[in-house]
Amino acid sequence: MKLDAASMILELKAAVSTARKEILINLRYPLWVVFWAIMPIFWLAPFVFQGHALVGGRLSESFRELAGSSDYVTFTIIGSSLYAYVMSALWGTGLSLRREQWGGTLETILIAPCSRFSILFGKALSDSVLTTFYAAVQFALASLLFGARIRVENLFFAVSAVLLMILALYGIGLILSGLILMYREPGALLNFVDTLIYTVCPVNYPLRTLMLFFGGVGYYVAMVSIVFPLTPALEAVRAFLLPSFNPYLNVAIALSYLAAVTLVFLTLGMLLFSVVEKKVRRRGAVEAY
Amino acid sequence: MKPTEGGGALGLFDEARVVGVVLKKELVLYLRYPVWVLFDALMPLLWVLSLVIYGRALVGSPYSENLARLANTGDYVSFTIVGMIVSSFAYSTLWGMSYALRGEQWSGTLESTFLAPCSRFSILLGKAFSSMLTTSLWVFLQISLVSLVFGLNVKFLNLPFAMLFFLVALPSFIGIGFSLAGVVLDFKEHSAFVNFLSSLLGLLLPISYPLSVLPPVLRYFSYLLPPTYAIEGMRSLLIMDSGLNEVMGLAVPLIFFDVFWLSAGIMIFAREERRVLKKGTLGYY
Structure with a gap:
């Protein structure tokens, strides 16, 4: 990939065209669009109802001790809205090249006179645009149904943290794209990573709960959790939006860490993808189903 | 068992053998994908784990006073795990049977399977039982592990x-599974439909909360689902130490649902099958 201004503009155009194509294809399946916009509410609601069953209201004293805020409803609404980006990185970007393989169009795409990363970036960009729409609908619907109480004045800072997380997730998407191109059958791998992230990251419960629940081992589980960009992003976003939230990671540390993992995951993703692509081409297995 | 179009007139014993053979074939196929086997064995544990950790975050201990008031037990860990076990059987029927024929369509073997001189329902039952057998094995493993770790x-x-x-x-x-298999046979793409149903069940079934916390409208829908009664009944027997006579009130609607769903399932499947055969789209991808 050339680094002069003219080439960069052309690569950017390739990425935007890919993103447009992907969005267009997605909009051709309106049922799926409705599904992804509304279904996350069905996944969030059981947690709200479980909360009501266990504590009898929307405030929990134990939650306040662990997270500073006793409002577990807003806590989980923020968590599930951000989790949508993880699902998009896994099932969208991660699977994007596999879908081209299924459609028999991967070889054609790989011989296009542009960088592979522009194509992958375009696919990730379309996922981010669609996910932002889904997350916004989900947040609005959840707030309407369950009542989210956030500090609107900090929304700009929260969105900035989310943007940083999206970049880090692009890196994870690249890593998964490479692995799936190499090993083909992605279902089990994606399901495993998805469930692992959901369990160890503070989507529905504060990070300190891991220490309370697992005892001494909890600290190490929390360290595993912090490897995923979702954890520092959730800590930062909740610190900005959730009144009286007491993060496990200081906001400045969370943001610096997020910037660092963004760099690491993007570099690692690009390196891994380049190596895998060369290997797969040499084996002549680009289009092998 | 009454032979269906294209099927032969086999006796009950032969049909039972067909069920056994299909079950065996499905198990052999299942074991050919060890990564999926590992996934099925371990993942439900992580799903339960996230619900249990969430419970701990909410109440700070393994006991909830509020749940004790609502459901006669404050032990939300056992409460949730029994809910998950019963619902996992409902999910395995949903996914197992709706995927069963779709899987044959993907492999291009559906037409040959339908040409076999036996009832379609024996084939479907074989597939359903294999999916339930594997679910039972994993549930047993999970109960053992959970008892060891959390003290069930x-x-x-x-x-x-x-x-x-x-x-x-x-x-x-099984009746609901028959209906789904019929619908998928005709409409082909099953994942959106089954995903939607699974998500809906996750909300309506009393897996990690008692029905009383659901808004009244949702509660009425929940009462229309057989797994609701199964979860409530098994929970009463396994956690609240109720006797069989105390869960009879839940068994009566279940028997009604058995008759209703089995008849509806057989009718829906037979109708969809006729439609697909008439349209000539049986083997279509």
Whole structure:
């Protein structure tokens, strides 16, 4: 990939065209669009109802001790809205090249006179645009149904943290794209990573709960959790939006860490993808189903 | 068993053998994908884990006073795990049977399977039983692990009654599976549909909360689902130490659902099958 201004503009155009194509294809399946916009509410609601069953209201004293805020409803609404980006990185970007393989169009795409990363970036960009729409609908619907109480004045800072997380997730998407191109059958791998992230990251419960629940081992589980960009992003976003939230990671540390993992995951993703692509081409297995 | 179009007139014993053979074939296929086997064995544990950790974050201990007031037990760990176990059988029927024929369509073997001189329902039952057998194995493994880690408070003496109660619920699960298999046979793309149903069940079934916390409208829908009664009944037997006579009130609607869903399932499947055969789209991808 050339680094002069003219080439960069052309690569950017390739990425935007890919993103447009992907969005267009997605909009051709309106049922799926409705599904992804509304279904996350069905996944969030059981947690709200479980909360009501266990504590009898929307405030929990134990939650306040662990997270500073006793409002577990807003806590989980923020968590599930951000989790949508993880699902998009896994099932969208991660699977994007596999879908081209299924459609028999991967070889054609790989011989296009542009960088592979522009194509992958375009696919990730379309996922981010669609996910932002889904997350916004989900947040609005959840707030309407369950009542989210956030500090609107900090929304700009929260969105900035989310943007940083999206970049880090692009890196994870690249890593998964490479692995799936190499090993083909992605279902089990994606399901495993998805469930692992959901369990160890503070989507529905504060990070300190891991220490309370697992005892001494909890600290190490929390360290595993912090490897995923979702954890520092959730800590930062909740610190900005959730009144009286007491993060496990200081906001400045969370943001610096997020910037660092963004760099690491993007570099690692690009390196891994380049190596895998060369290997797969040499084996002549680009289009092998 | 009455032969269907294209099927032969086999006796009940032969049809039972078909069920056994299909079950064996499905198990052999299942074991050919060890990564999926590992996934099925371990993932439900992580799903339960996230619900249990969430509970701990909310109440700070393994006991909830509020749940005790609502459901006669404050042990939310056992409460949730029994809910997850019963619902996992409902999910395995949903996914197993709707995927069963779609899988044959993907492999291009559906037409040959339908040409076999036996009832389609024997084939479907074989597929359903294989999916339930694997679910049972994993549930057993999960219960053992969970008991070891969290100390599950279940009245094991009531286990035979709980299994008996589950057998009462089983025909309704299978009937729903027949209906889904028929719908998927005609409409092909099943994942959106089944994903939607699974998500809906996750909300409506009393897996990690009692029905009383649901808004009234949702509660009425929940009462229309057979797994709701199965979860409530098995929970009463396994956690609250109820006797069989105390869960009879839940068994009666289940028997009604058994009759309703089995008849509806057979009718829907037969109708969809006729439609697909008439349209000539049986083997279409």
